[in-house]
Amino acid sequence: xxxxxxxxxxxxxxxxxxxxxxxxxxxxxxxxxxxxxxxxxxxxxxxxxxxxxxxxxxxxxxxxxxxxxxxxxxxxxxxxxxxxxxxxxxxxxxxxxxxxxxxxxxxxxxxxxxxxxxxxxxxxxxxxxxxxxxxxxxxxxxxxxxxxxxxxxxxxxxxxxxxxxxxxxxxxxxxxxxxxxxxxxxxxxxxxxxxxxxxxxxxxxxxxxxxxxxxxxxxxxxxxxxxxxxxxxxxxxxxxxxxxxxxxxxxxxxxxxxxxxxxxxxxxxxxxxxxxxxxxxxxxxxxxxxxxxxxxxxxxxxxxxxxxxxxxxxxxxxxxxxxxxxxxxxxxxxxxxxxxxxxxxxxxxxxxxxxxxxxxxxxxxxxxxxxxxxxxxxxxxxxxxxxxxxxxxxxxxxxxxxxxxxxxxxxxxxxxxxxxxxxxxxxxxxxxxxxxxxxxxxxxxxxxxxxxxxxxxxxxxxxxxxxxxxxxxxxxxxxxxxxxxxxxxxxxxxxxxxxxxxxxxxxxxxxxxxxxxxxxxxxxxxxxxxxxxxxxxxxxxxxx
Amino acid sequence: xxxxxxxxxxxxxxxxxxxxxxxxxxxxxxxxxxxxxxxxxxxxxxxxxxxxxxxxxxxxxxxxxxxxxxxxxxxxxxxxxxxxxxxxxxxxxxxxxxxxxxxxxxxxxxxxxxxxxxxxxxxxxxxxxxxxxxxxxxxxxxxxxxxxxxxxxxxxxxxxxxxxxxxxxxxxxxxxxxxxxxxxxxxxxxxxxxxxxxxxxxxxxxxxxxxxxxxxxxxxxxxxxxxxxxxxxxxxxxxxxxxxxxxxxxxxxxxxxxxxxxxxxxxxxxxxxxxxxxxxxxxxxxxxxxxxxxxxxxxxxxxxxxxxxxxxxxxxxxxxxxxxxxxxxxxxxxxxxxxxxxxxxxxxxxxxxxxxxxxxxxxxxxxxxxxxxxxxxxxxxxxxxxxxxxxxxxxxxxxxxxxxxxxxxxxxxxxxxxxxxxxxxxxxxxxxxxxxxxxxxxxxxxxxxxxx
Numbered sequence: 001x002x003x004x005x006x007x008x009x010x011x012x013x014x015x016x017x018x019x020x021x022x023x024x025x026x027x028x029x030x031x032x033x034x035x036x037x038x039x040x041x042x043x044x045x046x047x048x049x050x051x052x053x054x055x056x057x058x059x060x061x062x063x064x065x066x067x068x069x070x071x072x073x074x075x076x077x078x079x080x081x082x083x084x085x086x087x088x089x090x091x092x093x094x095x096x097x098x099x100x101x102x103x104x105x106x107x108x109x110x111x112x113x114x115x116x117x118x119x120x121x122x123x124x125x126x127x128x129x130x131x132x133x134x135x136x137x138x139x140x141x142x143x144x145x146x147x148x149x150x151x152x153x154x155x156x157x158x159x160x161x162x163x164x165x166x167x168x169x170x171x172x173x174x175x176x177x178x179x180x181x182x183x184x185x186x187x188x189x190x191x192x193x194x195x196x197x198x199x200x201x202x203x204x205x206x207x208x209x210x211x212x213x214x215x216x217x218x219x220x221x222x223x224x225x226x227x228x229x230x231x232x233x234x235x236x237x238x239x240x241x242x243x244x245x246x247x248x249x250x251x252x253x254x255x256x257x258x259x260x261x262x263x264x265x266x267x268x269x270x271x272x273x274x275x276x277x278x279x280x281x282x283x284x285x286x287x288x289x290x291x292x293x294x295x296x297x298x299x300x301x302x303x304x305x306x307x308x309x310x311x312x313x314x315x316x317x318x319x320x321x322x323x324x325x326x327x328x329x330x331x332x333x334x335x336x337x338x339x340x341x342x343x344x345x346x347x348x349x350x351x352x353x354x355x356x357x358x359x360x361x362x363x364x365x366x367x368x369x370x371x372x373x374x375x376x377x378x379x380x381x382x383x384x385x386x387x388x389x390x391x392x393x394x395x396x397x398x399x400x401x402x403x404x405x406x407x408x409x410x411x412x413x414x415x416x417x418x419x420x421x422x423x424x425x426x427x428x429x430x431x432x433x434x435x436x437x438x439x440x441x442x443x444x445x446x447x448x449x450x451x452x453x454x455x456x457x458x459x460x461x462x463x464x465x466x467x468x469x470x471x472x473x474x475x476x477x478x479x480x481x482x483x484x485x486x487x488x489x490x491x492x493x494x495x496x497x498x499x500x501x502x503x504x505x506x507x508x509x510x511x512x513x514x515x516x517x518x519x520x521x522x523x524x525x526x527x528x529x530x531x532x533x534x535x536x537x538x539x540x541x542x543x544x
Numbered sequence: 545x546x547x548x549x550x551x552x553x554x555x556x557x558x559x560x561x562x563x564x565x566x567x568x569x570x571x572x573x574x575x576x577x578x579x580x581x582x583x584x585x586x587x588x589x590x591x592x593x594x595x596x597x598x599x600x601x602x603x604x605x606x607x608x609x610x611x612x613x614x615x616x617x618x619x620x621x622x623x624x625x626x627x628x629x630x631x632x633x634x635x636x637x638x639x640x641x642x643x644x645x646x647x648x649x650x651x652x653x654x655x656x657x658x659x660x661x662x663x664x665x666x667x668x669x670x671x672x673x674x675x676x677x678x679x680x681x682x683x684x685x686x687x688x689x690x691x692x693x694x695x696x697x698x699x700x701x702x703x704x705x706x707x708x709x710x711x712x713x714x715x716x717x718x719x720x721x722x723x724x725x726x727x728x729x730x731x732x733x734x735x736x737x738x739x740x741x742x743x744x745x746x747x748x749x750x751x752x753x754x755x756x757x758x759x760x761x762x763x764x765x766x767x768x769x770x771x772x773x774x775x776x777x778x779x780x781x782x783x784x785x786x787x788x789x790x791x792x793x794x795x796x797x798x799x800x801x802x803x804x805x806x807x808x809x810x811x812x813x814x815x816x817x818x819x820x821x822x823x824x825x826x827x828x829x830x831x832x833x834x835x836x837x838x839x840x841x842x843x844x845x846x847x848x849x850x851x852x853x854x855x856x857x858x859x860x861x862x863x864x865x866x867x868x869x870x871x872x873x874x875x876x877x878x879x880x881x882x883x884x885x886x887x888x889x890x891x892x893x894x895x896x897x898x899x900x901x902x903x904x905x906x907x908x909x910x911x912x913x914x915x916x917x918x919x920x921x922x923x924x925x926x927x928x929x930x931x932x933x934x935x936x937x938x939x940x941x942x943x944x945x946x947x948x949x950x951x952x953x954x955x956x957x958x959x960x961x962x963x964x965x966x967x968x969x970x971x972x973x974x975x976x977x978x979x980x981x982x983x984x985x986x987x988x989x990x991x992x993x994x995x996x
Contacts, residue, residue, distance in 0.1 A: 033658060040856060041668045041894050051895030052636045054903040057910035058981035065913035068795070068906075071933050075771040076759075078797050081898035083675040089638060092894050096642040096665065096887075103661030106650035117652050121555055125602050127644070129609045130819075133618035139626040140821030141964045142619070143956050149615030150820050163593055175687035175824075178879025186725055216867035216877035220698075222729030225872045263582040294580065295587045310880065314555075317652035319662040320684070320843075320883035322825070360721035364629055364688050364810070365821025372822070373609075381605050382553065383598025389559045392576045396567060397558055399579045403571045420579035448658035455653065459869050476557035477567055509660035511850045513857035518846050521834035524861045525847045528671035530680045530832050 028489050029482075031451035032507040034101035041095060042528045045085035051092050083529070102509035104453065106317065110479045112401065113447065113454030115424045115468025116211075116259050118289050118311035123381070126314070126374040135373055140365040144350055150373075151349035154366065155342045157376040164379075164387070165285070165305050166298025167328035173338040173367040177286050178213035180306035180325030181253070184282045185221045186359040187304065187329065187336040188251045191280060194336075194357070201250040201279065207236040208462050209258035210284055223250055230462065234262045234415025241273055249279035256300075257287050259457065259468060260414075261398065261421030271301035280304070280333075288312045289472060290395045290423030293388035297328065304329045313375035324371035338362040393473035394423040397480060401425070401471050404484035408491050410435060414463050424470035426463050429491075433465045438494040438501050440465040445512075446493065446504035450486040553600065622983035625962030627764075627937045627974025629689075629716055630821045631813045633791065633904075634978055639815040639891045643884055652880075656858045663858035666883060667845045669890030676790060676893060676901065677807050678798035679829035683842035685886040689810025690719050692826030693756070693787050694726035696808040698876060699828075699839040700754035700783040701731050709754050710746045710782075712773055713738030714761040719787075738767045740776060747780040754806075758787040759799065763972065764912070764937025765929060771802035778803060790814055790827070790889075792935045794901030795909060806830050811885050815892030825882035825889070838865055841876035904977050908936055911975045911984065916940075918988040919973070924995040928970070941970045944995050954994045960987060 057065070069077060087095075111119040129135060138147055158170045174180035185204070192201050204218035207228045215225045226244045231237040236254065252274040257263040264270070271281045283297040283305035289312045297305035309315050310323035317323070329337060335357035343352045351366070382390060402425050405411055410432025413425060429440045444454045444467070457466035471480055494501050503512065517523035517535075525531035532538040552560040558567065568575065599605040621632055642648065648662065656663045670682040686692050697709050709731050711720070724733060731753070736742035743755055755777035759770045774784035785806045786799035791813040799807045807829045816823040830836050837844070846861035860866075867874035896904065912934045920927045924944040940963070942948060948965035955962065963971030975984060 037855070038664075040664075040671075041890075042671065049897075050899065051638070051897055052900060054896075054900050055907060055977050055980075056903065057907045057914075061914040061981050061984075062910050064917055065910035068909060068933065071931075072766060072796075073768050073771070075802050076766060076768065076797050078793065078795055078902075079801070082678075082794065082798075082901055084672060084893055084896070084898045084901065086897045086899070087894060089895065092891065093638050093641065095894075096638075096891055097645070099661035099665050100642065100645040100647040101661065102664070103647040103651050104654055104658040105645075105647035106652065107646040108650075111652075114652055114654075119652060122650055123555060125606060127649075128606075129613065131640075131644075132613055134613040134616040136817040136819050137618040137632070138616055138820040139619070139624055139632065139818050139961065140630050141626045141628060142617070142624075142961055143952070146617035146619075146956075146961075147615075147820065149612040152615065153612055160595060163595060175691075175882070176880045178877055179687055179691075182877070189729070211879075212867045212871040212874075213877045213879050215872040216874060219872035220726075220729075220876045227871075265582050265584050268584075268587060291583075293593050294589060295583050296589065299587050299589070308880075316650045317880070318884035319648055319651050319659075319666070319887065320653060321687075321880040322823070322882045322885060323880045360725045361690065361718045362722065362725065364690055364718060364824050367822065369820040369822030377605060377609060380596065380599050380608065381555070381602075383600075384593040384595040386553055386556075386598050386600070387593060387595070389553060389556055393556050393558050393564075395579045396564065396576050399573070400567045400571055419582065422579070422582075445655060445657060448655070453654050453658050459871075473556045473558070477563050479557075505657045508657040510657060510855050510857055511852045513656065513848045513850055513859055515848045515857070515859045517848055518859050518861050519864075521832075521837070521862075524837075526667075526670055526681045526832065526837075526844050526861055527674040527679075528668075528847075529674055531847050533680070534832075 028486055029451055031449065033104065033509055035509045036098040036102060038095060038098045040528065042085050044087045044091055044095060047086050049086050049088040051087055051089045109452045110475055110483045112469055112471040112475060112483050113452060115426065115455055115470040116287065117317065118470060118472055120314055120472040121474040122314050122316040123378060126377045129373050129377060130370040135370065148349055150369065151342050153373055153376050155344050155349055157372055158342065160379050161307060161326050161328060164292065165328040166296035167305065168331040169334040169337055170326050170328040171337045172326055172372050173363045174325030174327055175363050175368055176321055176323035176325050177306065177308035178217065179362060180327045181213045181284065182217045183327045183338055183359065183362045184304045184306055185217045187333055188280050188282065189221055190336040190357065190359050191333055192250055201248055203248045204251050204253055205241065205244050205249065206253045207258065209260055210253065210255040211286060212458055214253040214284055218253060230415065234260050235264050238266060238269065241270060245273050245277040245279065247278065249274060249277045251280040251282055253282050253284060255284040255287055257290065257422045260426045261424040262416050262419065263422050268300045275301065286311055287423065290391050292391040293384060294391055303333055309371055309375040314378040315371040315374045322368045322371065324368040324375065390473045397471040397473065397475060398423050398425060401469060401480050401484060404480065405487060408488045410491050424468060426457060427467045428463050429465035429467060432491060432494055436494045436498050438498050440467055442501050442504065443490050443494060446490045446501045447486060448505040449507040452483060452486060619961050621978040622980055623960055625973045625975060625987060626964060628964050628972050630818050631936060631974065631976055632818055632978060633813055633976050635815050635817055636892065636895050638895060639888050642891050643888045648884060648887060662883065663845055664856065665887045665890060667847060667858050669886040670845060672890050672893040673827060674829060676793050676798065677829040678800040679807060680832035681837055681844065682827055682829040683840055683844055685811060685825040685827055685882040686842055687826055687881050688824035689808065689826045690722035692808040692828050693719060694723045695841060695876060696785045696806040696828050697723060697727055697754055697756060699806060700785055702839045703783060703836060704753040704781065706751045706753035708732045708734055708751045709756065710734045710736060710743060710752055712736050712743050712755060712757040713767055714763055715758055716762040738769060740769055740772050743773050743776050747776060747782065752780060752782040754783045754785050756785040756787065760789055760792065760935045760937065763939045764934040766796065766933045766935060774803045789935060792905055795905030811889045814889040816885055816888055823885065825885035837862060839875055840865060841874065841878050843878060907977045911979055912936055912938060915973065915975045915984045918984055919991060922988055922991045922995055925991060936976055937972055937974045939966060939970055939972050942995055946995065951994055955990055958990050960990055
């Protein structure tokens with residue numbers, strides 16, 4: 001076979017071959033996210049089309065069942081069909097796949113920007129176990145002899161987390177981190193009641209940089225909340241704690257390291273102060289990724305702690321849940337654990353619902369089982385050395401990123417200057433804001449034009465113009481270099497071309513919202529029917 | 545033979561010694577220990593964690609998990625009659641395809657721009673669910689139906705400023721346990737039968753924030769007086785909270801149509817696998833009453849214009865309600881809950897459409913009625929409430945010598961799972977659209993042989 005060629009035999013250096021060369025990649029990625037300009041699902045309505053069909057009852061069955069209208073009052077029968085759209089199956093699929101492409105999953109980006117969230121890699125192999133019918137199709141009321149495998153997984157995961165926390169027992173029933181905080185607060189309440197101190201100990205102490213759910217769960221459970229501010233170095237103020245503790249102290253709910261990534265080295269003193277005053281101590285271990293195998297809640301004297309399995313233990317974040325929480329306690333608190341527990345007699349695993357002092361159910365059945373399976377498999381893939389390697393690498397990656405980021409003009413790392421951080425860091429763009437007027441929120445949105453993003457912080461902003469980065473152990477040095485380079489480029493733009501940043505994102509699925517209506521009861525639209533009534537001014541079919 | 549160096553763990557790229565050393569050198573640190581100095585030695589572990597040896601290769605891990613999974617039995621749909629809050633329905637393949645997409649599975653909390661897809665999918669979920677519930681507001685899902693019920697009751701308490709919560713009818717014990725745990729500090733729970741007289745008496749005693757009832761109730765029964773209880777609540781200035789199985793609402797009236805202020809329940813029947821009770825999510829729906837919306841603790845996504853004509857944008861409605869915005873001054877608390885289950889339910893409703901939802905309701909009601917009749921024909925078995933209409937779940941009473949547990953064990957020997965003993969003499973069974981007439985007949989035949 002021959003083909004026409006120009007130039008000499010090798011072709012090297014001829015104009016046509018030079019044109020065949022691909023130029024080097026630019027320093028930052030020329031990303032553009034999918035922009036399908038997709039309609040709302042209701043606008044796809046095509047009366048007569050069907051997405052799925054449903055088995056009709058057998059004629060004999062239908063005959064035996066008779067006419068429902070004769071057996072129920074008319075008020076209990078639906079008069080008009082639900083206003084759901086009618087759409088063919090493939091069109092429904094295409095709609096949602098387009099929406100999925102307009103979503104930046106952690107599998108697709110260097111997701112180090114969602115600090116406090118521990119966006120580590122969720123291994124794909126663990127998803128295969130969850131989709132197996134021997135998990136997916138198990139019913140919780142099946143005879144225990146047909147569910148020994150899943151009960152063993154739950155039992156073994158409890159033992160692993162007990163070792164990792166140093167605690168005696170662990171409930172895997174809470175549905176997420178905040179649900180575990182609630183379970184812990186509820187157990188504290190039950191313990192105080194058993195001690196005859198329900199009425200007298202009515203104050204819970206937490207800190208500004210602890211997750212808002214610590215304060216909010218305590219309040220919901222009936223406690224008065226005292227929030228300790230950070231001292232000049234960013235640690236929760238121990239003098240403020242001394243002033244706060246007393247005979248009304250029910251408990252301390254505290255995160256360490258807090259969302260600043262600063263580990264409080266006096267944490268055991270905090271615990272001692274509260275214990276000396278007769279209160280209990282619960283450790284929010286949402287930020288445990290830098291501590292695995294290094295230090296444990298029990299070692300600092302805590303009575304309870306909780307982990308977020310979707311953070312430290314790798315289960316995927318699923319657009320905001322389902323997640324999974326683990327509430328770990330000392331033997332003294334164990335009677336109050338949510339029921340049932342999983343017990344093992346040496347040959348057989350069983351559920352123990354006979355726990356009279358239990359706070360009861362925190363969740364239907366036994367917790368977010370698929371995520372318990374994933375977390376178990378993740379720990380088993382790593383072992384003790386691997387978990388320690390996770391912690392050390394998460395800390396190394398963070399300090400490497402801190403080193404890179406602090407080389408960018410306009411950013412700073414408030415508190416504890418020169419001190420290393422553990423697994424995450426809360427930065428401040430105050431200087432950049434003062435010099436350019438660009439806000440941290442603008443920078444975060446501009447990051448989306450380069451295929452990544454970051455999160456500022458929980459409210460209220462204690463650190464001005466905050467940015468919280470947590471690189472976890474999952475990202476390589478090249479990944480971290482790329483992220484830092486994007487951040488540097490966006491910061492440079494804030495100085496050189498602030499309008500581009502302020503009006504970003506430009507390459508995302510949609511442009512900036514005009515969102516005044518979100519706080520206006522006359523115009524907010526939580527649903528399609530609300531939008532049609534309030535914004536489009538339509539009246540409903542029956543004229544109301 | 546030389547021992548090969550330990551391979552870098554695939555989940556931890558920077559655990560490789562060259563990467564680690566290069567990074568330390570760039571930072572100017574000697575070792576990772578330099579970054580851990582803030583953790584005092586006396587709080588450090590003095591040895592490694594006592595954990596099982598790791599299964600570092602995917603093959604070894606998979607083999608270990610296979611050993612465990614092999615001790616579970618996945619039951620063929622028609623051979624399981626277990627329900628009671630967790631249901632085996634057909635999950636359309638498209639639902640699984642969508643929720644298993646990496647972009648949805650692994651995303652978390654991005655902004656409404658780079659995460660436009662999840663905002664639109666969740667807003668559409670709220671909207672589709674609102675059509676089913678006949679409400680104008682539906683929240684981003686909370687953890688499960690238990691939490692939805694407990695929160696709906698606290699919302700009613702805040703809305704009315706009253707302290708008593710009247711729970712009418714047969715409520716599943718576990719749900720009741722959760723409600724009690726969640727409201728006990730601030731509210732008094734009063735349990736009464738689902739009867740207008742009983743509810744009227746409690747309302748007359750005063751200070752009632754809400755009348756709560758479940759349709760269907762714990763035993764699957766459709767309580768005919770539910771609309772009357774709603775009216776009674778309103779006459780005394782209390783809110784009416786009705787807990788529903790959303791899959792019934794293509795046929796049964798949405799409680800908002802008979803005046804319920806808050807409708808709540810669990811999304812599991814809408815496109816979620818049983819997963820050993822692990823796939824639950826809760827919904828709350830209401831009218832778009834400004835004062836009621838102000839009491840939601842959950843995220844509520846709203847539709848807004850963007851700067852470009854024809855583009856839909858999304859954001860948080862009335863965010864200042866939440867504990868994310870105001871910590872303990874917000875309503876209750878909000879955190880990561882069950883968003884992906886909301887997307888699953890949205891896809892399910894989009895596929896089913898109005899006709900699919902009507903038909904599945906009809907099929908389940910017919911199968912339930914047939915199963916009840918067929919089993920009641922078995923000598924030695926009776927229905928406690930033969931006149932009542934049931935949806936999916938129903939209870940049967942054994943009149944012979946064998947206990948409910950013994951009968952369940954004997955059925956299991958024949959490969960039939962269920963019913964769930966509720967006491968020594970009664971079991972709860974469940975049928976859905978996945979059961980054929982033959983499946984139900986097989987169950988009845990087996991019971992004929994077992995119940996003596």
